Amino acid sequence: MLEIFRYSFIVRGLEAGIIISLIAPLIGIFLVLRRYSLIADTLSHVSLAGVAIGLLLKINPVITAIIAAVSSSFLIERLRISKRVFGESALAIFLSGSLALAVVIISLAHGFNVNLFNYLFGSIVTVRQIDVYIIVLLGIIVMLSVIGFYKELVYVTFDEETAKVSGIQTKLVNTLLMIMSSLTVALAIPIVGVLLISALMVVPVVTALQFEVSFKKTIFIAELISIFSVILGIITSYYLNLSPGGTVVLVTLVIFTVILLYKRK
Amino acid sequence: MQSINHSENILELDNISFAYQKELVLKNINLSLHRGDYLGVIGPNGGGKTTLLKIMIGLLKPNEGTVKIFGTDIKNFKEWSKIGYVPQKATNFDVNFPVTVEEVVSMGRYAQRGLLKSLNAHDKQKVRNSLEQVEMVEYKDRQITDLSQGQQQRVFIARSLASEPEVIFLDEPTVGVDIKAQEQFYTLLQKLNKILRLTLVLVSHDIDVVTSEATELACINQELVYHGEPKEFIKKDYLTKLYGKGVKFILHGH
Numbered sequence: 001m002l003e004i005f006r007y008s009f010i011v012r013g014l015e016a017g018i019i020i021s022l023i024a025p026l027i028g029i030f031l032v033l034r035r036y037s038l039i040a041d042t043l044s045h046v047s048l049a050g051v052a053i054g055l056l057l058k059i060n061p062v063i064t065a066i067i068a069a070v071s072s073s074f075l076i077e078r079l080r081i082s083k084r085v086f087g088e089s090a091l092a093i094f095l096s097g098s099l100a101l102a103v104v105i106i107s108l109a110h111g112f113n114v115n116l117f118n119y120l121f122g123s124i125v126t127v128r129q130i131d132v133y134i135i136v137l138l139g140i141i142v143m144l145s146v147i148g149f150y151k152e153l154v155y156v157t158f159d160e161e162t163a164k165v166s167g168i169q170t171k172l173v174n175t176l177l178m179i180m181s182s183l184t185v186a187l188a189i190p191i192v193g194v195l196l197i198s199a200l201m202v203v204p205v206v207t208a209l210q211f212e213v214s215f216k217k218t219i220f221i222a223e224l225i226s227i228f229s230v231i232l233g234i235i236t237s238y239y240l241n242l243s244p245g246g247t248v249v250l251v252t253l254v255i256f257t258v259i260l261l262y263k264r265k
Numbered sequence: 266m267q268s269i270n271h272s273e274n275i276l277e278l279d280n281i282s283f284a285y286q287k288e289l290v291l292k293n294i295n296l297s298l299h300r301g302d303y304l305g306v307i308g309p310n311g312g313g314k315t316t317l318l319k320i321m322i323g324l325l326k327p328n329e330g331t332v333k334i335f336g337t338d339i340k341n342f343k344e345w346s347k348i349g350y351v352p353q354k355a356t357n358f359d360v361n362f363p364v365t366v367e368e369v370v371s372m373g374r375y376a377q378r379g380l381l382k383s384l385n386a387h388d389k390q391k392v393r394n395s396l397e398q399v400e401m402v403e404y405k406d407r408q409i410t411d412l413s414q415g416q417q418q419r420v421f422i423a424r425s426l427a428s429e430p431e432v433i434f435l436d437e438p439t440v441g442v443d444i445k446a447q448e449q450f451y452t453l454l455q456k457l458n459k460i461l462r463l464t465l466v467l468v469s470h471d472i473d474v475v476t477s478e479a480t481e482l483a484c485i486n487q488e489l490v491y492h493g494e495p496k497e498f499i500k501k502d503y504l505t506k507l508y509g510k511g512v513k514f515i516l517h518g519h
Contacts, residue, residue, distance in 0.1 A: 033359060151375040151383070158364060158372065161352050165322050166428060167345030167376035209361045212408055218363040 004238055012132050013124030013191065013234055013244065019139035020188045020200070021230035025208070025222035026146050027184045028201030030177055032209075033157050038088065039076070039178075040198035042095040043185040046072045048194045049098040050186065051119045052105040061119070062131050065189055066138070069182035072098070077178050122193030122245025124234065135187050142180050149176060154215055193245040200226065203252040210263045225255055273300040274336070275432050275464050276321060281330035283316055290316050294330070294489050298432070298466065298481075303458045305479030305495070306468045312486040314468045315353065318436050321466065322350055335431075346377050349425030349433035349463075351418070353440065360410055366420050367405040370395055373427025395423040398461075399453060415446025422453065432464040433457065439471065451478050 004010050031037055050068025054061030072094055079090040106116060118126040152173045155163040164170045188197045208222035233248030276298035283291040290313045298304055308314045319325040320332060323339045332339040335347060374388040396402045399419040409417060418438050425433050439447045457463045469475050476495040484491040491498055
C-alpha cells in the first residue's frame, strides 16, 4: 500500500490535492448559499483561457490562470453591480467568451505539446514542484482570509442588507469572496481540471447541508468529506489508472447519494 | 427610570424625493423622528413605505433631499451599532441555510467586534441577554429554519438588540406570521418601546394594529399624507383619502 508514496508525482499530487480539498468547500459554502454556484464554473473556464495563454507564452499556466481568473472576477462583479446585465447572463458571457478565447489560442498554437486534456479533466502528472509551492502558499492565504473574515462572510451571506446596515463593509467582503473564489478555482485546475472543479466546491457542501447543523459544523463536515474524497480519489485513480479529477468527484457524489438516501429514511 | 427627551431628533428627513428609473416613488417628504417615538409608517402597497424606510437607514440614496441621523448627515454617519434593522425578507432566506439561533443573534455583534476578531465573553453575554429579551433562550441551539415565522422574527429582533441600538427599524415584520404570534410580537415591541426606551419605526400594511400600537403615525402615498397622532388620523377620515372610499376601518382593542 505504502509503495505509492515512493513516487514523487503521487506525493506532489496528494500534497496539492489536500490543500485544494481544504479550500474548495471553505469557499464553496459561501457560493452555494448565495446561489453563486455558477461562478465557480465561469471562473474555471476563464482559468482555462489563462492556462492557454500561459502555454502559448511559455509561462507557468497556473500563474496565468490565477491572473485571468482574479482579473475577470472584478469585471464580472462590476458587470453584475451595474445591472446592465442580469447576474446570470454576466456569468454566461464570461463562461462562453473565455472558452472561445481558449479554443482560439489553442488553435493558434496548433495544439500544444502539453496535453490540454490534463487541464480539462485534471491530472497528477501535470503538477510540478513549483505548482505545489504556489498551491500551498496561496491556499494558506485563502484559508487565513476566510478565518479572518469569517464573521463578515457569514453575515453577508445570510442577510446582506442587514449586514450593511449594521456597518459591515459589504462591498469589501463581496470583492474578497470573488478573489478567494478565483484563486481557489485557478489553483485547483491542475489537479481536478477545468470541468470538474465546481463539483469539488459544491458537492461536499451540499452533502454537509443534509445534516442540518450549525454553520461551523457544516463547514467541518464538508471539509471531512472533501479531504476523504480527494485522498481516496487520488489513490484509487493511481491503482486503477483512472482520471484523478473524475475519480475524486465520483467519490464525493457517492458520499452525497449515500447520505441523501440515509437522511431521507 | 430616567425620563426621555422626546424633543431630541433621532432622524430628520428633509425634502426627500426618490425615483426608480423614471417612476417617482417619493416626493418632497419631510419627517422627523424623536427619541422615544414609536412611529408607524402605513400606506397603500406601492406607496413607497419600504422605500422610505430604506432611505432612512441608508440602503437607498434619495435623488433629492438629505437624511440626518443622530444629527449627522447619513453620508458621514459611522455609529451603525445605534441602529437596529429587522428586514422584511428576513424570513425569506434559503430553507437549507445552516445556522443556529445563537449564530444568527451573534451576527448583531459582528460589526462592533471588527475585522479579524472573534466574539469575546462580553459579546456572548449580550447575545444571551438579547435572547432573554425576546424569550428565545431555550431555542438557542435550534436551526433557524426549524422555527415558525413568528419565532424567527423574535430571533431577528434579538439580533438587532444585540448591538444595543437606540432605534430599531422594522419592515413589515409580521408578514406570514399567525395571529397569536402577531399579538405576542406587538407586545414585545411595546416592551422595547416602553421599558427598554427604544425608538421604533414600524412599516406595516396593518392599519388597525399600527394605529392602536404606535405613538406616531406617518401615512405615505408618494407624498406624506398624514403625520401626527394616530387618534387624529382616525377622527379625520384620512383613510378614505389614502385608500379611497369603501374601506372599512375596524378599531382594534388592545
